Amino acid sequence: MNLNSLLLRPPTGLLHPAPVDPDRHTMSRERLLAYLQIKVHHLIQEQDWDSIRIVGGYDRTRGISRYEKSGKLFNTERPTAQAYGRDLLVQAFPGADYVQHYALIIATYLVMTGRPADTVAYQPPGEEECRTALDALDLDLRGDVVIVGWGLEHLAPRSGVWNQGPGYCWQRTQVGGTGVVYLGFRHSIWGDVAGRTVARLARMGAGAVVYVGKVGGLDPGTEPNQWLATGNTSLWGGALVSWDDFFGDYARTQPGVRSGLHVSSPSILLENQDWLAQHAASYAFVDPEIGPMGAAAGRAGIPFGYLHVISNNLASLYPADLSNERHSDVLRRRAILLDRITRIITARLTGGTPLHGAAP
Structure with a gap:
């Protein structure tokens, strides 16, 4: 699914992730933040956005994070991100759990770094979209x-x-x-x-x-x-x-x-x-x-x-x-x-x- 079709899709079914309380997590606050920092896309870590939308979409042609792992053959790719004016579209491999997980990562990271998380929303991918992603x-x-x-x-x-x-x-x-x-x-x-x-x-x-x-x-x-x-x-x-x-x-x-x-x-x-x-x-x-x-x-x-x-x-x-x-x-x-x-x-x-x- 390309960037334009995702941007033009009506934002129906958007959910807002609730940031977790870092003082109630099973990881300590310091370690939780370190975990988030190696997961969050560099565009989110380096600047603020009016909105951040996470969707299901596998696109490796652009928007690759600078924080992706290197020196490994497998499990190196992370969600990609593209700016659309002051809005950011984040594409995670289509899966309901993964899209929700990455939205929680972003929202919690923003709160822990003193920024509002109400800019974050995610759109759970449909069953057909998830199934065909493995074709x-x-x-x-x-x-x-x-x-x-x-x-x-x-x-x-x-x-x-x-x-x-x-x-x-x-x-x-x-x-x-x-x-x-x-x-x-x-x-x-x-x-x-x-x-x-x-x-x-x-x-x-x-x-x-x-x-x-x-x-x-x-x-x-x-x-x-x-x-x-x-x-x-x-x-x-x-x-x-x-x-x-x-x-x-x-x-x-x-x-x-x-x-x-x-x-x-x-x-x-x-x-x-x-x-x-x-x-x-x-x-x-x-x-x-x-x-x-x-x-x-x-x-x-x-x-x-x-x-x-x-x-x-x-x-x-x-x-x-x-x-x-x-x-x-x-x-x-x-x-x-x-x-x-x-x-x-x-x-x-x-x-x-x-x-x-x-x-x-």
Whole structure:
């Protein structure tokens, strides 16, 4: 969707995000601001606007933020922004959760830097718009296990070649006689986008989907970047969702792996102290994607599994959190955990129980 069509679209269904109270968030005020500063587009950080509208739209031809990550193959792209006079249009990859999340980021950042947030509004993308945003994903899958998410450069064979697609890259290999496709995206597959990704992969012939990423821990005794998380149930949309777990009982029995109930949250900004009090007693982990992905896999009739680094702790203050993920010690610890993930996935493929949805 181009800039002109978005600007000319009547501003119906606009919602105004409520900035979060930084003193009630599970991150400290200082760390929350540091997290926001690496996410907010430079045009917002450097000048004021009469209005800021966030919409669903994937356009990499202009308006790229100077604060995008570098030195990585995947998950480097952030929402783009274009000025229209004194108004700013921000385009996030189409997904209801992601558009809301980025609107909350901007509104909270403005409040924390002493500027009014009532200039911020967001327009949730429609279901058809969200679905067609993934039409560019086109792979010939023949019952392959698709490993998607974070850390893929470390998980995939170093000698392999990454094939380039529009907004994504993939690499195919064999592990223990099973076809495996490593699939990474340059843009974020946040929240409901991740669920649609699983649904599309199933339609293209995936036999199973494995998601490798990062979760927040809700147990105060779990130090970040020391443990892996897995499970087969998530609280999503007010209901528990379970799926046919790719790992079965294998991953949860391995050293350094914790299992438990997961809760899906559409935005880190919503995870304040009240949210924590409501969920900490019953749930072990939180992220935006696992619930939608597990539900989509269940509807498609294929196994799904997650094996994540516990990257931060919402219930206790540790040196590492989401504001300093690029620190050298954090990267070193996560590299060790990625090695462990590789060994667990390889063992599952070479010596675990058969995949229910995989081709022979």
